[in-house]
Amino acid sequence: MRTLRKYLIYAIPLLAVVMIGSLLLSRVIRPDAGQLPLAELHYTEAAAHIGQRAQVCGEVAQARLAGEIAGNPVFLNFGAPHPNQSFTAVIWERDYHRWPQPPQQEFGRGYVCAVGEISEHQGRPQIVVRQQQHLFFGQR
Numbered sequence: 001m002r003t004l005r006k007y008l009i010y011a012i013p014l015l016a017v018v019m020i021g022s023l024l025l026s027r028v029i030r031p032d033a034g035q036l037p038l039a040e041l042h043y044t045e046a047a048a049h050i051g052q053r054a055q056v057c058g059e060v061a062q063a064r065l066a067g068e069i070a071g072n073p074v075f076l077n078f079g080a081p082h083p084n085q086s087f088t089a090v091i092w093e094r095d096y097h098r099w100p101q102p103p104q105q106e107f108g109r110g111y112v113c114a115v116g117e118i119s120e121h122q123g124r125p126q127i128v129v130r131q132q133q134h135l136f137f138g139q140r
Contacts, residue, residue, distance in 0.1 A: 043078040043087035046125035063108035088126040089114035113138035
């Protein structure tokens with residue numbers, strides 16, 4: 001019994017230090033979200049993944065510069081034209097300069113992929129694209 005007490009006197013504080021150290025390291029050392037593997041989704045699956053970072057691909061049905069909206073967004077609507085789209089990739093005017101030609105012209109048709117965090121706007125999933133490498137033509 002005394003031998004067990006001797007070990008416990010040293011083991012319990014040591015165990016506490018290891019647990020606290022592990023907890024602190026788990027808060028400090030985190031993988032960069034940009035380096036985590038992305039879910040690769042078809043645009044019809046995006047609504048089930050709100051709040052997640054993913055690559056969403058599909059056929060663009062409409063590319064529209066909405067000059068009547070503040071910030072002059074470009075909407076790439078997947079599945080069907082607005083207001084029946086299933087998913088939208090949004091590019092704001094402040095980010096146009098990142099593309100060699102206007103995004104609504106470059107990505108107006110075809111199988112396109114958008115990378116980013118899926119959010120929801122008026123009940124529809126969307127990704128706001130801010131970097132050129134996050135919007136590209138994919139393969140079916």
